[in-house]
Amino acid sequence: MSPSTDFAQTAQQREAARTIFERGAPGRRASHLPDIDVPTRPRDELLPSRFRRAQAPKLPEVSEPEIVRHYVRLSKRNFDLDSGFYPLGSCTMKYNPKLHERAAALPGHSRLHPLQRPERAQGALELMWNLQHALAEVAGLPHVSLQPSAGSHGELAGVLLTRAYHEDRGDARDIVLTPDTAHGTNPATVTMAGYRVVGVGTNADGGVDLDDLREKATDRVACLMLTNPNTLGLFDQNITEIAEIVHDVGATLYYDGANLNAIMGISRPGDMGFDIVHFNLHKSFTQPHGGGGPGAGPIAVSDRIAPYLPVPLVSRTETSVGPVFDLVGDRPKTIGRLRGFQGNYGVFVRAYAYICSLGGEGLRRASEVAVLNANYLRALLRAPGVGEYLVTPFDRHCMHEFVVSGGPMKRELGIRTLDLAKRMLDFGVHPPTVYFPQLIDECLLIEPTETETRETLEAFAQIIQEIMAEARSSPETARNAPYTTPVRRLDEATAARSPILRQPL
Amino acid sequence: MSDYTSLTPEDLATMLATIGVDSIEDLLGAIPADVRMRDPLDLPAGRPEQDVFAHLRELAARNTSADDEVTFLGAGMYDHYAPALIESIILRSEFLTPYTPYQPEISQGGLQAMFEYQTAICELTGLPVSNASLYEGPSAVASAAYMAKLANGRPEFVVSRGVHPHARQTLATVAHGWGGRVVEVDLREGVTDPADLAARLGPDTCAVIIQQPNFLGAVEDLTALTEAAHATGGVAICSADPLTLGVLEAPGNQGCDIVVGEGQTLGNRLDFGGPSFGFLAAASDHVRRMPGRIAGETRDVDGRRGFVLTLQTREQHIRREKATSNICTAQALNALAGVIYLAWLGRKGLPELGELMLQRTAYARARLAALDGVELVHSQPVVREFAVRLAAPVDAVIAACQDRGINPGFALEHDYPEYPGGLLVALTEQRSRGDIDRLADTLADVLSMFVTPVAGAEASR
Amino acid sequence: MADELYPEDLRYHREHDWVRLEGNEAVFGITWFAQDALGEVVFFEPPAVGALLSADTSYGELESVKAVSDIYAPADGEVVAVNDGVVGSPELVNSDPYGAGWLVRVRLTNPAGLDALMDRDAYVAYLAGLDQA
Numbered sequence A: 001m002s003p004s005t006d007f008a009q010t011a012q013q014r015e016a017a018r019t020i021f022e023r024g025a026p027g028r029r030a031s032h033l034p035d036i037d038v039p040t041r042p043r044d045e046l047l048p049s050r051f052r053r054a055q056a057p058k059l060p061e062v063s064e065p066e067i068v069r070h071y072v073r074l075s076k077r078n079f080d081l082d083s084g085f086y087p088l089g090s091c092t093m094k095y096n097p098k099l100h101e102r103a104a105a106l107p108g109h110s111r112l113h114p115l116q117r118p119e120r121a122q123g124a125l126e127l128m129w130n131l132q133h134a135l136a137e138v139a140g141l142p143h144v145s146l147q148p149s150a151g152s153h154g155e156l157a158g159v160l161l162t163r164a165y166h167e168d169r170g171d172a173r174d175i176v177l178t179p180d181t182a183h184g185t186n187p188a189t190v191t192m193a194g195y196r197v198v199g200v201g202t203n204a205d206g207g208v209d210l211d212d213l214r215e216k217a218t219d220r221v222a223c224l225m226l227t228n229p230n231t232l233g234l235f236d237q238n239i240t241e242i243a244e245i246v247h248d249v250g251a252t253l254y255y256d257g258a259n260l261n262a263i264m265g266i267s268r269p270g271d272m273g274f275d276i277v278h279f280n281l282h283k284s285f286t287q288p289h290g291g292g293g294p295g296a297g298p299i300a301v302s303d304r305i306a307p308y309l310p311v312p313l314v315s316r317t318e319t320s321v322g323p324v325f326d327l328v329g330d331r332p333k334t335i336g337r338l339r340g341f342q343g344n345y346g347v348f349v350r351a352y353a354y355i356c357s358l359g360g361e362g363l364r365r366a367s368e369v370a371v372l373n374a375n376y377l378r379a380l381l382r383a384p385g386v387g388e389y390l391v392t393p394f395d396r397h398c399m400h401e402f403v404v405s406g407g408p409m410k411r412e413l414g415i416r417t418l419d420l421a422k423r424m425l426d427f428g429v430h431p432p433t434v435y436f437p438q439l440i441d442e443c444l445l446i447e448p449t450e451t452e453t454r455e456t457l458e459a460f461a462q463i464i465q466e467i468m469a470e471a472r473s474s475p476e477t478a479r480n481a482p483y484t485t486p487v488r489r490l491d492e493a494t495a496a497r498s499p500i501l502r503q504p505l
Numbered sequence B: 001m002s003d004y005t006s007l008t009p010e011d012l013a014t015m016l017a018t019i020g021v022d023s024i025e026d027l028l029g030a031i032p033a034d035v036r037m038r039d040p041l042d043l044p045a046g047r048p049e050q051d052v053f054a055h056l057r058e059l060a061a062r063n064t065s066a067d068d069e070v071t072f073l074g075a076g077m078y079d080h081y082a083p084a085l086i087e088s089i090i091l092r093s094e095f096l097t098p099y100t101p102y103q104p105e106i107s108q109g110g111l112q113a114m115f116e117y118q119t120a121i122c123e124l125t126g127l128p129v130s131n132a133s134l135y136e137g138p139s140a141v142a143s144a145a146y147m148a149k150l151a152n153g154r155p156e157f158v159v160s161r162g163v164h165p166h167a168r169q170t171l172a173t174v175a176h177g178w179g180g181r182v183v184e185v186d187l188r189e190g191v192t193d194p195a196d197l198a199a200r201l202g203p204d205t206c207a208v209i210i211q212q213p214n215f216l217g218a219v220e221d222l223t224a225l226t227e228a229a230h231a232t233g234g235v236a237i238c239s240a241d242p243l244t245l246g247v248l249e250a251p252g253n254q255g256c257d258i259v260v261g262e263g264q265t266l267g268n269r270l271d272f273g274g275p276s277f278g279f280l281a282a283a284s285d286h287v288r289r290m291p292g293r294i295a296g297e298t299r300d301v302d303g304r305r306g307f308v309l310t311l312q313t314r315e316q317h318i319r320r321e322k323a324t325s326n327i328c329t330a331q332a333l334n335a336l337a338g339v340i341y342l343a344w345l346g347r348k349g350l351p352e353l354g355e356l357m358l359q360r361t362a363y364a365r366a367r368l369a370a371l372d373g374v375e376l377v378h379s380q381p382v383v384r385e386f387a388v389r390l391a392a393p394v395d396a397v398i399a400a401c402q403d404r405g406i407n408p409g410f411a412l413e414h415d416y417p418e419y420p421g422g423l424l425v426a427l428t429e430q431r432s433r434g435d436i437d438r439l440a441d442t443l444a445d446v447l448s449m450f451v452t453p454v455a456g457a458e459a460s461r
Numbered sequence C: 001m002a003d004e005l006y007p008e009d010l011r012y013h014r015e016h017d018w019v020r021l022e023g024n025e026a027v028f029g030i031t032w033f034a035q036d037a038l039g040e041v042v043f044f045e046p047p048a049v050g051a052l053l054s055a056d057t058s059y060g061e062l063e064s065v066k067a068v069s070d071i072y073a074p075a076d077g078e079v080v081a082v083n084d085g086v087v088g089s090p091e092l093v094n095s096d097p098y099g100a101g102w103l104v105r106v107r108l109t110n111p112a113g114l115d116a117l118m119d120r121d122a123y124v125a126y127l128a129g130l131d132q133a
Helices: A064-075 A099-105 A122-139 A151-168 A185-192 A210-216 A239-248 A257-262 A345-380 A407-413 A417-425 A454-473 A475-479 A492-497 B009-019 B024-028 B049-061 B084-090 B108-125 B137-152 B165-178 B194-200 B222-231 B284-289 B316-322 B332-369 B394-403 B433-450 B455-459 C032-038 C084-088 C111-116 C120-132
Strands: A143-145 A175-179 A196-200 A221-226 A252-256 A276-278 A299-301 A313-319 A322-328 A402-405 A443-446 B156-160 B181-185 B205-212 B235-240 B258-262 B278-282 B295-299 B305-309 B374-376 B385-390 B422-426 C011-013 C017-022 C025-030 C041-045 C058-064 C068-072 C077-082 C104-108
Touching: A064 B084, A064 B108, A064 B332, A099 A345, A099 B049, A122 A143, A122 A299, A122 A313, A122 A322, A122 A345, A122 B049, A151 A185, A151 A221, A151 A252, A151 A257, A151 A276, A151 A299, A151 B165, A175 A185, A185 A196, A185 A221, A185 B165, A196 A210, A210 A239, A221 A239, A239 A252, A252 A257, A257 A345, A345 A402, A345 A443, A345 A454, A345 B009, A345 B024, A345 B049, A407 A417, A407 A454, A417 A443, A417 A454, A417 A475, A454 A475, A454 B009, A492 B295, A492 C041, A492 C058, B009 B024, B084 B332, B108 B278, B108 B295, B108 B305, B108 B332, B137 B165, B137 B205, B137 B235, B137 B258, B137 B278, B137 B284, B156 B165, B156 B194, B165 B181, B165 B205, B181 B194, B194 B222, B205 B222, B222 B235, B278 B284, B332 B374, B332 B385, B332 B422, B332 B433, B394 B422, B394 B433, C011 C120, C025 C032, C025 C068, C032 C068, C104 C111
Parallel strands: A175 A196, A175 A221, A221 A252, A252 A276, B156 B181, B156 B205, B205 B235, B235 B258
Antiparallel strands: A143 A299, A276 A299, A313 A322, A402 A443, B258 B278, B295 B305, B374 B385, B385 B422, C011 C017, C017 C025, C025 C104, C041 C058, C058 C068, C077 C104
């Protein structure tokens, strides 16, 4: 079977890249602004010349059809989730329901100014309140802030909340623990919040090394940041004991919600002992990834952390005419604001629509099928022809994602995980996450999600079979892949050494 | 109700058999019993699409949007017109649904869009390097401050009170984490006075932060202010309104080292405050300290022009605890809307929009200043927003105007107690002369309700 | 094969840095193993001339496309020169790690500290041990 591809070698896809600044001609334009309908005043009277722009920014001069054709053609150089399988581990690339765009576009939501008086934004505030309640339910922690704009923003909130908690008790601490399998945002966040990172080891079962944790959990530790299931796709069975160790030294336990898709309705971080949880609404809750955002990273916290939550918070008061919602800023122990206004409300609308559609039972089923799909794909990849080369390092069921090591593939077939990923591009699928977590040699982290059909998983396993078979006879094919994409392997070294970060105009 | 899965009983049976278990429950064995949920999630049952849509529509109906009133409310986000071509492009699956471009060969659409966006931001700001977006305006100010800290390690940030309250608050929250302290400089006659600023600067000053135009709508003298910042070796940071940069000089050409701002007005919706995007541009010295993604141009093995994420060693996935920021997901789709909008507005359109706003704002300011019970807070040059002082309770005036279909603006005194009775009025190309006249008439009408009639005038009728 | 990759006249540090002794001065760089692990080097930020380096501590960083690596001082010294050639063309670290890819020259402040370093054969054995770990 010859590789199929969505990137057929048409003239359009293979044409040389031209930016929007290289299109158009002097005098063309798309916008038509209203005429100046007020009595005009002399320019210099309104704006002294020393403040005036000497030269207008060299924006494009293009017509509307030129703009549309340019960006539509550009879009065809992108692979996307609606077009094909996208098993990027740790990213939860599940289907983005189209209802959500229709709902988010309603003018009552999309044309609402953030500083509209609360009396005239009751629908929005009620939506936020309901979303908060749903997230609190999923997390098992009662107090929610929707303010953070992404997962890593939620992490920053969590560590700053931890700092406020300890400072309020007059208890200065200087260390935050993260496992060595942690996503890079965790240690980066720790530094931004003014703490020092100390890594905690992983045991042979893929969980936190309890002995290492006991040794490192001192009263200088402010927090342990964990994901559960972890970035290896494994649920840490010692979680209750981990929580005890951490709480015994007075530290907080932070849950990175990137892997929440495995456990919605099945287990709750609050019940595991976590104090602070962040959610990635652009992962489990279907906000489209947009090529790198927008997302949202709301947090849920326990009673003892609640006083420090960022403001404003949504309040609900029962009155004789029904519930009235408001935004509250007057909270004496708050850490303050982490951004302007209330957060990414447009993302809340979409996540809320998802939760309304699924209900509690649907969320649970989504997690169950996510776990099923991952285990099925993992089983398929153990078949002869693949399983010898991509070994699963842990001999237990995975949760919603799993890792394989391409070490044997590298040693025996002479192709690396990178080459395997590039060759997959010719077969019309997005590769899994590669080289993360760093603990696993030549790692692939594979997360199919629950919205993929059985046939899609089987087809993916079949593609891997073919690539392995091809590598046995001609490894150089994968080493020089891809062949059918709009561009082939790119020179990232020169791009880093001599960066060209804008078009010279 | 749909959970968007496709699992049939046949699928389930085959899959369980292949895995070698009897049920999905067998796959969850690693979860200890004492943390398994005993009861289902306490949430309303799932509903079909038509019911969910009806519910979202009902919630929308209880919000007064910019479609429901003639609005002069600004204060950081503005009711500009975003042309229809934007959503027709950004809602395409190819832009809407992919992840961050980790495999550049199949992400040239998104990467080139980032490169184009970066180019546009550099043009607007007058600085040579831009990243591919941050979350929004106020947190971009905090990010710029962190960059300055990485540059010179000093502890103090001197911020004008002309900077948006949300940006000042966000900076204070975040700086507390990395041990920075924030000091404010008051406004004098509506602007930041260079002598006042210089008096607060010293060897501890990490950076100076100014907004252009400032929160009261006034144009700041960036050249003088950045000179003061540089005199003590501090970094000059400016938060700028991008749609004023067609008529205002680029902050990068007036001594600013880092320019940030709120991108909502560039083709993005109001959306009750988000998602929008923040932009950040800087002088070349700072490039390796910049947060967020950056796209760069390069060639592929066949010599074909292409784009990649570059300078990734700044970022969290490589540098981890030494990263320049923790940003992973940002606001790529909103930045795409931004560059499409700037292409639509075009080389002529951006300055034209600036001139239109200048003229209409001047007209609105003159009309309101002529009303009884209205005074200007300051007479500085303004571009699109200005502040007045009302001789009446501002919140009540706003409510009464809204009952008449006009939103007159933002009540200043909650954030600026030094301007009691203060109202901030914003203009966009959407507010016509007729709208402005209606604002003036409505305000006059409403204010008269609050002004006590003079006893003598009453008696002599 | 190992003999070609690791010159005999150098001394080696366990963090994969080498030293060439030149009287009371020494030149530092990274070994073939280190540049191979790092990949194509794209950026070198040198310490300032006059900076004091301590043995076993990091004095700078080398960046490749996908990784950042600390550079460790094999011995105590004061920086007297940095290799601007590498600053301008970082790939020299890959193509000529012991020659044109040198990083800093120092005036040794504690020459006795060099005794703690490995000779070529010891370093090659050390590398073999890492491979099996």
